[in-house]
Amino acid sequence: MAKRTGKTVVLSSKPKIIGNAAVVGKKEGEGPLGNYFDEVHEDTTMGEDCWEKSESELLKRAVNLALRKSAITADEVDTIYSGDLLNQCIGSAFGLRDSNMPFCGLYGACSTMALSLIQASLAIETGGFNCCVAATSSHFCSAEKQFRYPLEYGGQRTPTAQWTVTGAGAAVLQKSDSPLSPYIAQVHIGTIQDFGIIDSTNMGAAMAPAARKTIRDFLTDTATRPEDYDLILTGDLGSVGSELLKELLMREDNIDISSRHNDCGLMIFDLEKQDVHAGGSGCGCSASVLCSHILNSMRNGEYKNILFVATGALMSPVSSREGESIPGIAHLVNIRTGE
Amino acid sequence: MAKRTGKTVVLSSKPKIIGNAAVVGKKEGEGPLGNYFDEVHEDTTMGEDCWEKSESELLKRAVNLALRKSAITADEVDTIYSGDLLNQCIGSAFGLRDSNMPFCGLYGACSTMALSLIQASLAIETGGFNCCVAATSSHFCSAEKQFRYPLEYGGQRTPTAQWTVTGAGAAVLQKSDSPLSPYIAQVHIGTIQDFGIIDSTNMGAAMAPAARKTIRDFLTDTATRPEDYDLILTGDLGSVGSELLKELLMREDNIDISSRHNDCGLMIFDLEKQDVHAGGSGCGCSASVLCSHILNSMRNGEYKNILFVATGALMSPVSSREGESIPGIAHLVNIRTGE
Numbered sequence: 001m002a003k004r005t006g007k008t009v010v011l012s013s014k015p016k017i018i019g020n021a022a023v024v025g026k027k028e029g030e031g032p033l034g035n036y037f038d039e040v041h042e043d044t045t046m047g048e049d050c051w052e053k054s055e056s057e058l059l060k061r062a063v064n065l066a067l068r069k070s071a072i073t074a075d076e077v078d079t080i081y082s083g084d085l086l087n088q089c090i091g092s093a094f095g096l097r098d099s100n101m102p103f104c105g106l107y108g109a110c111s112t113m114a115l116s117l118i119q120a121s122l123a124i125e126t127g128g129f130n131c132c133v134a135a136t137s138s139h140f141c142s143a144e145k146q147f148r149y150p151l152e153y154g155g156q157r158t159p160t161a162q163w164t165v166t167g168a169g170a171a172v173l174q175k176s177d178s179p180l181s182p183y184i185a186q187v188h189i190g191t192i193q194d195f196g197i198i199d200s201t202n203m204g205a206a207m208a209p210a211a212r213k214t215i216r217d218f219l220t221d222t223a224t225r226p227e228d229y230d231l232i233l234t235g236d237l238g239s240v241g242s243e244l245l246k247e248l249l250m251r252e253d254n255i256d257i258s259s260r261h262n263d264c265g266l267m268i269f270d271l272e273k274q275d276v277h278a279g280g281s282g283c284g285c286s287a288s289v290l291c292s293h294i295l296n297s298m299r300n301g302e303y304k305n306i307l308f309v310a311t312g313a314l315m316s317p318v319s320s321r322e323g324e325s326i327p328g329i330a331h332l333v334n335i336r337t338g339e
Numbered sequence: 340m341a342k343r344t345g346k347t348v349v350l351s352s353k354p355k356i357i358g359n360a361a362v363v364g365k366k367e368g369e370g371p372l373g374n375y376f377d378e379v380h381e382d383t384t385m386g387e388d389c390w391e392k393s394e395s396e397l398l399k400r401a402v403n404l405a406l407r408k409s410a411i412t413a414d415e416v417d418t419i420y421s422g423d424l425l426n427q428c429i430g431s432a433f434g435l436r437d438s439n440m441p442f443c444g445l446y447g448a449c450s451t452m453a454l455s456l457i458q459a460s461l462a463i464e465t466g467g468f469n470c471c472v473a474a475t476s477s478h479f480c481s482a483e484k485q486f487r488y489p490l491e492y493g494g495q496r497t498p499t500a501q502w503t504v505t506g507a508g509a510a511v512l513q514k515s516d517s518p519l520s521p522y523i524a525q526v527h528i529g530t531i532q533d534f535g536i537i538d539s540t541n542m543g544a545a546m547a548p549a550a551r552k553t554i555r556d557f558l559t560d561t562a563t564r565p566e567d568y569d570l571i572l573t574g575d576l577g578s579v580g581s582e583l584l585k586e587l588l589m590r591e592d593n594i595d596i597s598s599r600h601n602d603c604g605l606m607i608f609d610l611e612k613q614d615v616h617a618g619g620s621g622c623g624c625s626a627s628v629l630c631s632h633i634l635n636s637m638r639n640g641e642y643k644n645i646l647f648v649a650t651g652a653l654m655s656p657v658s659s660r661e662g663e664s665i666p667g668i669a670h671l672v673n674i675r676t677g678e
Contacts, residue, residue, distance in 0.1 A: 001465070001466030001467075002465040002466045002467025002468075003466070003467060004417070004467045004468065004469070007417065007441055009465070009467035009468070010467070011465070011467070050661050052657060052658065052661065053661070078343070078346065078528075079528050083444075083446055085427070086655070086657075087426040087427070087655045087656070087657060088424070088426070088446065088448065088653065088654065088655035088658075089446040089653070090653070090654070090655045090657065090658045093531065093653035093654075093666050094653075094658065094663065094666065096531060097531045097533050097653075097666045098531075098533075099531070100530060101530065102346055102528035102529060102530050103528070103529070103530060103531050103668060104445070104447075104454060104457075104458070104528060105422075105445060105446035105447050105454070105653070105668075106443070106444060106445055106446060107422055107427065107428040107444035107445060107446045108443075108444050109427065115443060115444070118443075119443070119458060122461055122462055122465050122467075123461055125465040125467070126340070126341040126348070126350070126461050126464040126465055127340030127341045127342070128340075128341030128342060128343045128348035128349070128350070128461075128464070129341075129343065129348070130343070146657075189417075189418050189441035189442070189443060190441060190442070191439060191440065191441050191442060192432065192435060192436045192437075192438070192442050194436050194437075314427065314428070314429070314432035314433075314436075314444070315427065315429070315432075316425070316426045316427035316429045317426070318391060318425075318426060318429065318485075319391065319427075319429045319433065322389050322391065322392070324433065327432050327433065327436045329442060
């Protein structure tokens, strides 16, 4: 049985991530983590005739690859949890339409990888699900088309803007005795925080307060300190949001995460050389970073105990046009290896 | 611990629905179930200046009312599961922005009420969550604006079209000894089915194959017959989809649900008098029907054992414009009273 302290839930079944895969586009392949991804696609159309279908294809490939690496067939999957940024989550629905797996659609904006891991591990914790998949995707071109300007317009980007990652990540979870697989030790579902940021080209600032609350509440619930973890990995605050998060935690809560913190949006691109301004974003950013370099580093013993804190901006172009501020959310997953 | 047969999961904790509420608009209040709703709003703007905010207000009222009827405060809620039809699910995000409850966003189109009940009851089944809320909403005007034509255009509707319900429903779940409360006995997460329907004004036909598969698989997994249940309630197939579902089950599977079947889309409106063509639809349709008349009838002893099978069409206007067919899904919740 799971146990709860505050809003943090300790899972007794320790659902293991028995396999994971990340599939990305050309630009992500040229970034600092390029060598860690399972597939890098030079042609980000993925052979499809519209960007939404390209995104679905990325997701499908990541899921199928993660299953193959786990030696699990689609028939053995009790539920796949997935969502994306596209209206009505069509990236996931069409990507998984032919998968023949029970499907739960999620919407958590860029926090989706954490949300899907949480729901998949809770399902396994009940005892009624043996194997679940957590997945998500984003695509620079489908996101620009939907959220911003037509690509052909060549719109200028502000310095605080982030670059939507073309990528998908998938993780296969199962109760297992495999000693090498990382497992989900604890989960913490976030609460919406809205500090009144209305600049939709500054998502990092809108999401930082949510990340602060989730990290602070988790550390309080568990009576632990940042130094107790090998890595506190946010996704995707970028450079602006990451600085704000560290400042907020230091100033308001006297918590210094600077020696342990990194951000998926800062890791996936070279901010100096790749013209991505404040860093990467999109559901596929934290998904592809976690489901490649990070989980593989846990398997190799480099990290033993990490906090994965994926953040999401729960706005839409419609809410922004209506003058609304940007609600942020951050979900936390404590992933460990060993005992 | 939960137990699984096929894809059906039996919950040992029997999460109880300790309170529920439904808040609807004028047209729904004029329908056959008008007297059962907690609130009927003549002014469906809800005092807001845009339809998305009106929808958020409906959701907020339903959630707050369900909590009040359950004698539960927001602080006591471990997680609220909610989603809606709007792009990036802003109905839920903005409706629950100030709620101070941990929030999991879902996307299941019109199947969301079943999806939220399933995730909420699985969370409770883990033992790590005491109280969860399941909720969803839709609004005729926000849906027309987003999916179809501007209201002012006065577009004609085809005979197979359904009418999006202006309404929200919320249910509060908790492990409890209350003998009168209905409980979630079993859940069955659906698999996407796409039979190639491309007419986005005929959602009932697109969703019927998914409902058929979920109902058939559940009856097979549990070795039960339609007669074992007091009601098999689909939502929202409307008149066209309901006929197709019954025909498909009879012809392909030799299962006759006609003596037990009803559909939320057929119940909420008077199809003869209210000019709604094939019936009601939208996340708020099955949510407001379940969270008023149906759950109250279970508390009164009229129904003891029902199957709630909410259906969703996982398309978007973009996917339809790109020539894609409409993937359908149906999630099933077996709700019971007594032992």
